[in-house]
Amino acid sequence: MAEYIIGVDLGATKILTGIATPDGNILFKNKVPTLSSRGAADVLDRLCKSIETVVQQAGVDFNQISGIAVATPGPFAYPEAIVRDSPNLEWDYVPIKEELSRRLKRDIIVDKDTNMAVLGEYYFGQNKRYKQMLYITVSTGVGGGIIIDGQLYRGANGGAGEFGHMVISPDGPRCGCGHRGCLEALVSGTAMEREAAELILQGHGRGILACSANGQVGVKEIGIAARKGDSEARDLINRASQYLATGMANLVNIFNPEIIVLGGGVAFGLSDLLIEPTTAFLHKNIFSLHQEILKIELSRLGEDIGLFGCIAAVLHNGKGL
Amino acid sequence: MAEYIIGVDLGATKILTGIATPDGNILFKNKVPTLSSRGAADVLDRLCKSIETVVQQAGVDFNQISGIAVATPGPFAYPEAIVRDSPNLEWDYVPIKEELSRRLKRDIIVDKDTNMAVLGEYYFGQNKRYKQMLYITVSTGVGGGIIIDGQLYRGANGGAGEFGHMVISPDGPRCGCGHRGCLEALVSGTAMEREAAELILQGHGRGILACSANGQVGVKEIGIAARKGDSEARDLINRASQYLATGMANLVNIFNPEIIVLGGGVAFGLSDLLIEPTTAFLHKNIFSLHQEILKIELSRLGEDIGLFGCIAAVLHNGKGL
Numbered sequence: 001m002a003e004y005i006i007g008v009d010l011g012a013t014k015i016l017t018g019i020a021t022p023d024g025n026i027l028f029k030n031k032v033p034t035l036s037s038r039g040a041a042d043v044l045d046r047l048c049k050s051i052e053t054v055v056q057q058a059g060v061d062f063n064q065i066s067g068i069a070v071a072t073p074g075p076f077a078y079p080e081a082i083v084r085d086s087p088n089l090e091w092d093y094v095p096i097k098e099e100l101s102r103r104l105k106r107d108i109i110v111d112k113d114t115n116m117a118v119l120g121e122y123y124f125g126q127n128k129r130y131k132q133m134l135y136i137t138v139s140t141g142v143g144g145g146i147i148i149d150g151q152l153y154r155g156a157n158g159g160a161g162e163f164g165h166m167v168i169s170p171d172g173p174r175c176g177c178g179h180r181g182c183l184e185a186l187v188s189g190t191a192m193e194r195e196a197a198e199l200i201l202q203g204h205g206r207g208i209l210a211c212s213a214n215g216q217v218g219v220k221e222i223g224i225a226a227r228k229g230d231s232e233a234r235d236l237i238n239r240a241s242q243y244l245a246t247g248m249a250n251l252v253n254i255f256n257p258e259i260i261v262l263g264g265g266v267a268f269g270l271s272d273l274l275i276e277p278t279t280a281f282l283h284k285n286i287f288s289l290h291q292e293i294l295k296i297e298l299s300r301l302g303e304d305i306g307l308f309g310c311i312a313a314v315l316h317n318g319k320g321l
Numbered sequence: 322m323a324e325y326i327i328g329v330d331l332g333a334t335k336i337l338t339g340i341a342t343p344d345g346n347i348l349f350k351n352k353v354p355t356l357s358s359r360g361a362a363d364v365l366d367r368l369c370k371s372i373e374t375v376v377q378q379a380g381v382d383f384n385q386i387s388g389i390a391v392a393t394p395g396p397f398a399y400p401e402a403i404v405r406d407s408p409n410l411e412w413d414y415v416p417i418k419e420e421l422s423r424r425l426k427r428d429i430i431v432d433k434d435t436n437m438a439v440l441g442e443y444y445f446g447q448n449k450r451y452k453q454m455l456y457i458t459v460s461t462g463v464g465g466g467i468i469i470d471g472q473l474y475r476g477a478n479g480g481a482g483e484f485g486h487m488v489i490s491p492d493g494p495r496c497g498c499g500h501r502g503c504l505e506a507l508v509s510g511t512a513m514e515r516e517a518a519e520l521i522l523q524g525h526g527r528g529i530l531a532c533s534a535n536g537q538v539g540v541k542e543i544g545i546a547a548r549k550g551d552s553e554a555r556d557l558i559n560r561a562s563q564y565l566a567t568g569m570a571n572l573v574n575i576f577n578p579e580i581i582v583l584g585g586g587v588a589f590g591l592s593d594l595l596i597e598p599t600t601a602f603l604h605k606n607i608f609s610l611h612q613e614i615l616k617i618e619l620s621r622l623g624e625d626i627g628l629f630g631c632i633a634a635v636l637h638n639g640k641g642l
Contacts, residue, residue, distance in 0.1 A: 132476060
């Protein structure tokens with residue numbers, strides 16, 4: 001009897017659920033809005049429902065499911081498996097593993113979304129298993145995952161990998177965390193949108209505004225304007241590239257990794273504009289010892305990276321890979 | 322027949338050699354100037370001579386030496402064991418392990434000084450073995466060592482732990498590495514001395530200058546002036562504390578360590594002025610998840626930390642601890 005794996009990527013805006021074969025073939029996916037303002041119980045009920053949905057779509061039986069793993073936004077206390085003070089979900093304290101295991105009547109795996117992402121990249125993203133790998137997501141926020149000696153590194157109590165809150169410009173813009181000049185406050189989608197909005201408010205940014213159908217400008221519009229040659233949009237992206245490269249150079253000095261993989265909506269959406277200048281600036285700012293071993297890549301797993309991580313987590317926790 | 326261990330801490334200015342028992346009791350030490358301008362061959366010859374000296378001092382036989390380990394300034398390519406482009410030693414390319422093993426006619430252990438220091442701290446510095454530990458040396462320069470899951474972490478080719486070259490103020494002062502605003506350019510002894518010299522050049526810093534016998538001001542004079550209540554000296558140390566705390570907060574966000582141990586001449590010499598404000602500022606800048614597990618300590622191993630690391634390396638590589 002064939003076995004199947006369920007992965008769930010619980011995000012701030014959507015719950016993405018997939019059913020897959022153990023070799024990483026995702027058969028069916030289901031996407032529903034998170035609606036976290038309805039409270040944790042409601043979100044977790046609907047998360048379980050989306051699992052039922054993909055099981056039914058695939059026409060399989062629940063006893064054919066070899067494992068279920070869930071990727072959750074952090075902060076995530078480990079090994080207690082509790083979501084704590086999460087700004088994205090607006091949850092104070094949710095023992096998510098316990099709550100879901102009770103609802104689903106089986107033990108499930110839960111880890112922080114960026115940890116699942118780096119696991120996905122490690123097991124399914126590259127042709128080679130790079131033993132020292134960093135994953136950086138540039139999206140609404142900025143986060144990271146760490147592979148050390150071929151193992152996921154979570155830190156002392158689950159808090160490792162908060163690359164987005166590395167301060168690289170102490171007088172810089174205010175971050176959601178309350179501090180100034182965090183990487184997230186300089187290069188995230190939120191940061192770039194804020195910068196474009198400020199430009200427009202000052203009577204500039206007409207090239208960017210012209211790319212918007214409704215007066216709202218997001219990362220997409222900034223990208224379109226830059227591709228059309230708009231110098232303000234290009235400057236904005238170049239500034240973000242330089243800050244991203246500074247943050248990455250810091251991580252290279254600290255970790256001396258074999259590879260840094262970039263992912264997340266902003267990295268994917270602006271890949272043609274962001275990756276090359278970031279890489280060039282990075283190489284100017286690191287030692288030759290680090291440089292000669294370092295690879296920079298954009299993830300090829302796209303928005304499914306979290307699901308791939310869940311599949312890897314089930315395989316790795318269970319029978320190994 | 323008793324066994325003894327030799328440790329050598331090769332520094333930019335001095336070679337410190339010790340002979341110890343396996344339980345970490347250092348019996349005799351020998352200190353000679355490095356004189357690196359005489360070239361690597363000369364330095365390594367004298368390093369071997371200093372080993373002979375401590376063996377003779379202890380009155381033991383060479384066949385009673387169970388292992389020899391050497392701590393060297395970096396960059397240090399690992400596992401090749403080659404000192405490369407070292408600014409402190411002014412060596413371009415020295416296969417130090419090979420050169421010393423040939424001279425001493427036995428296999429020796431060589432590692433980067435900061436790696437040896439964190440090993441020393443891990444095995445001999447604390448009553449408990451913290452599995453996730455960072456060591457930061459604040460001295461002429463700034464460097465670091467990393468223990469992850471109870472193991473020394475060297476990165477992909479020996480370049481991990483360069484905390485001193487984490488950029489935290491991109492428009493800040495120029496660092497010896499060529500970039501701006503590295504932690505080392507903001508909080509090292511060199512950085513603090515440069516700042517004091519600039520103050521004096523501008524006609525300020527009289528309180529600091531008054532503490533100097535010969536018109537030269539170093540970290541020691543800055544410390545004396547601050548203890549006497551001089552506000553410029555205090556401001557200078559407080560600024561350094563804030564930058565050090567910012568760098569440490571970044572490392573906490575990245576690693577989520579159980580403990581950060583501080584060492585190095587500046588940290589020891591200014592411990593009464595630097596540690597408390599740094600710790601206070603750090604705690605204001607990290608998440609509660611990280612904070613509740615984190616300890617900050619000054620190393621109790623003093624200038625022998627490198628020797629303790631060498632002892633640990635011999636024990637650990639050989640029979641284990």
